[in-house]
Amino acid sequence: MRKLLLIVTGGIAAYKALELVRLATKAGYGVTAVLTKAGAQFVTPLSLQALTGNKVYQELFSLTDESEMGHIELSRAADLVVVAPATADILAKMTAGLADDLASTLLLATDKRVLVAPAMNVRMWEHAATQANMAALARRGVLVVPPDEGPMACGEYGPGRLAEPPAILSAIEAFFADGPLKGRHAIVTSGPTHEPIDPVRYLANRSSGKQGHAIAAALAALGARVTLVSGPVNVPDPAGVNVVRVDTAREMRDAVQAALPADIAVCAAAVADWRVEEAGQKIKKDGSGQPPALRLTENPDILAEISAPGPQRPKLVIGFAAETEKLAEHAAAKRARKGCDWLVANDVGGTGIMGGDENEILLLTESGTEAWDKMDKTALAQKLAARIGEFFA
Incomplete structure (x- = not known):
């Protein structure tokens, strides 16, 4: 069974992570979720645990978690790390190499490929800093499921909506596809x-x-x-x-x-x-x-x-x-x-x-x-x- 480490960060689009988990588990993937403090404002750990069937991780300084697995092991136990939604904040942390919470520490410590699905306000997405961060991450081999264009919860319109869960799942499946160009x-x-x-x-x-x-x-x-x-x-x-x-x-x-x-x-x-x-x-x-x-x-x-x-x-x-x-x-x-x-x-x-x-x-x-x-x-x-x-x- 292929294993996914799903990092759910803060944003109204976090509710789509639940549908992504449902589709991924139905497709045969094992999913372990990490929920940031901001992400927990939109979805609950209980919801993610019920859908994944696995414990949901939230705290970097958890005595129990560190003794049982530790953030290093958690960062490397999966076959692919997926960040959905990926906020401007987590993308900036990934670019700068910051590690001030469990999610950013896992992303810095992992030796596995990372796939991000950005979601944010259109002005934040189009900002030069975000675009520079995306370009830097692309050069490092981070996979990207681009945001969709459309109306947003803030009332504005443009690119920045989280891609729909089926599109994110398609990108995950493309990563695992054993095609003739695998590794190229x-x-x-x-x-x-x-x-x-x-x-x-x-x-x-x-x-x-x-x-x-x-x-x-x-x-x-x-x-x-x-x-x-x-x-x-x-x-x-x-x-x-x-x-x-x-x-x-x-x-x-x-x-x-x-x-x-x-x-x-x-x-x-x-x-x-x-x-x-x-x-x-x-x-x-x-x-x-x-x-x-x-x-x-x-x-x-x-x-x-x-x-x-x-x-x-x-x-x-x-x-x-x-x-x-x-x-x-x-x-x-x-x-x-x-x-x-x-x-x-x-x-x-x-x-x-x-x-x-x-x-x-x-x-x-x-x-x-x-x-x-x-x-x-x-x-x-x-x-x-x-x-x-x-x-x-």
Whole structure:
């Protein structure tokens, strides 16, 4: 039986932890619960004990608990540690390495993987400190079930609602899945980048992030630990995937480098090739009728950098090429120029192709070129992930 250590922290969403326990035990998991002092304001130890069938732990300095098991043993007896809901406070403690109560001490002492399901007010979730904490935890390999968007108990609307228990359970099951990529780390880039022209304008493209996000989800479903580095998109985060949000190409390059080492890199993002050299004050019309002169400079080449030989080069690097003409010719030249192992190329010259729901590609590998028929982006992602699984098998 797989064992979960469930840490329930404070917040109105704590009541959903009871449903998560019910679903997890029904699925065959053994659950032991830790309830923080704030969490006990919303759910009772008796409720958790009745549903888990196990003692609920609350106090760090418990003479009985320390003599029977101790916080060190408790932190390592489970196969996975789940924090649901994970408040801004516990996420900040995890990032800083604080240990001032049982929950934070367990999280610092555990040698097992940790999965967090954040829940908080939308302003707290969007605050730079919380986002920085999430990025730091993702780099350390903490799994994340992103919060949902919707109305909140405080009356506000936006991202911050605890993911529904079935989604959290799906992420738990994905972690335990014995897929062909179990134990592998994959980095996936997705979406566009926004390169500032001035404080109110930017250079961008029509990438939706649908393909990159689908690939991240497909790799996670095969057992990989996935770090998704995403530019600005409007598609939901895949469950069980660590998401690092960026805006510019330079931020994306830094996030990719910070996520290394990895076994797999899939560079699906449509990174802007150029950026404005100086993005100062808002550009104003001067009455001459002439457009302003924008001095452009080249952005870092993320695919070429990660493909370059070196101790941290992933074993398999896959690039993407969006072309409008001479698809096979330009794709082959790009693969050779960048030094990646595989290259996925598609023709985006038609209307509705870039940002749409379907894709038709050429896959270039060391063995040659394959033409894949048009299919849904999710199906394509699953097919590509299966090929990656075969590569590592």
